[in-house]
Amino acid sequence: MSHPLQVAGNKFLKALAKHADVIMKTYLSGRVNELDFDGKVLDKLINLGVLWRPEPGEDLRLRSSIRGLLENNLRDERNRQLDANIGTKLAAIKTVTSHYKEALHHQNYAESEVYMEDLTEQVYGLVDSLKSSVRNLWRRIHNEFGYVASINAKIRENELAQSQLTEMREQLEMFQFDQLAAIAGSSRELRRLLVVHLQRSHSEISQELTMAQSKLIDLLGKFREYLHRSQLLKGFVLHQQQKPDHQIKDYSAAHNVPTLFNIAKAMIKPANIDVNNIEHERLFADIVSHIKQVRHANVGNNEHRKAQGFDVNDIESIDIESNIIKVAVENYFCQIIDSGVQLSALEYHQQQQLDINPEVWVYGVINGFQGLSSEEQDFFEIGTQGHVHPSFSGNFIIEDVALGLR
């Protein structure tokens, strides 16, 4: 390579690296916002042929060669172009081959080497562009045209890919290996390049294309199926909305029930336990051991153990039926207070002709006296009348009590 060319190339690549952010922004947004960047930088990039203005008054855009470079390198899905111009490339290859042969013929080896280099580049370039086209196709197939959203767009993309593929296959037919073999003649190097290498790549690529094509057709079928299914669902909902009283015909009543609706009844139910089966003994024992213990003895008590409801209303007034003795004792006390005269209990008993056992009566009076509070007891004086027990000393048998005011 000549020296000035190398310098210019280096300069160009450095400029690209230096303004990478401008270029990437342009690549991603499609155009340059001229206010965002320095005018000098943009002018430089225009001069280098990185940016261009398609029409006066239009925004600056990235040149397609730079764009293609980025798309290829980034495996961007937006790259949907296939370079299928094989015919011209083949013609170029044939021309360079002729140059090479002529140079050889004139024994101009230095020149022939340059032509050979050029030819190799051309052949490899052709194969590479074909292979990258195939890769490009596969990439789109693999993500099922994920770069477009609607199913209709996917179908259109698929159709585009199919037409590109067909075109590529047509172009591939332009390889005429008998011609290439004739051109290569007996030269080993030419045969290696033009016949062996090209042929191998050609068959590889054709194979790939065939697979890609069948995959594309598959995908198209799938997309159509998706579309159809979506439409069926929406159509059904719509139909039900518009004609809510539409009754689906009873196909089960038809003479020949369609297979779809011929569904047999589920007939298998869980089996029963066979406790006599020795093999299952372990399992049953295991199950039994996991059963929670239940105490049947307590079952009846549960009713009592439950919380009981109760009212928090005011307590109803309770009538306590006054005991006859108690009433009589009260009257006796009252009489003592009213009269102020000491009166024995038995005397009062006789006075009032009470229908109470005298012994009970005396006991009731003592009880009544003791039942008073100590302040009230202080108003009264109680005296006991009786005798000591004849045989057991310390025991005093009360026969009567006398009550009076203090």
Next chain:
Amino acid sequence: MISLKGQVMETLLSGDFICKTTDELAFQFLQNSENFAELERQLNMMNRTIANANDGEVLFCAYQVIDEGERKVVGQKFREITASLLPLVEWLVLVQEAKGDNAPLSEGKVVRLNELQSVIEDTPAFSEQLAKIAKYSLFNSTSSTVDAQLKLVFKRLTELGYLLRPNPDNQIFLATGKVDYLFEVIRFIDDSENLNLAKQAEEAIKQGDLL
């Protein structure tokens, strides 16, 4: 231990559908013509036969001969299917739209309940739609929260065999072949009653008032 054949037989006789997603082993077992013939012979003894839908992707048990008793059962099954058709279809549309998919659910597709729930909760139109679906007697939900409605719907669908929950620890569901069966049913009704459902949908899209 029960053999694979026994398992397949049991699945079929319990009225379940077999597809690659629900039971790959059983499905492959039936792909073998010998196994298929043997099972078919044994089922024939009980007036049953193996039927398929969706080009053999879904297998189920059908009657060999339909007489009075069988017709009753088939009629009842048919009514069950047609009654649940609209709720199921609306649910499928909801799932497709909420997931932003191009295609409705079909066998083997994954539905993540949590993702679906967050989309539905964020979109009032979807929540409304879900509430409507959950109220159908097929699901019979009385709850007013998206969470409960969605969980109930998914639980019911799993019970009915439309969904599969491979791991009970997480909320990831797989659609089974029964979903494809559903499409087959709709297609059948569409074809035999000349409803032109797809065309209706297309025209509605053109008019821009779909759903």
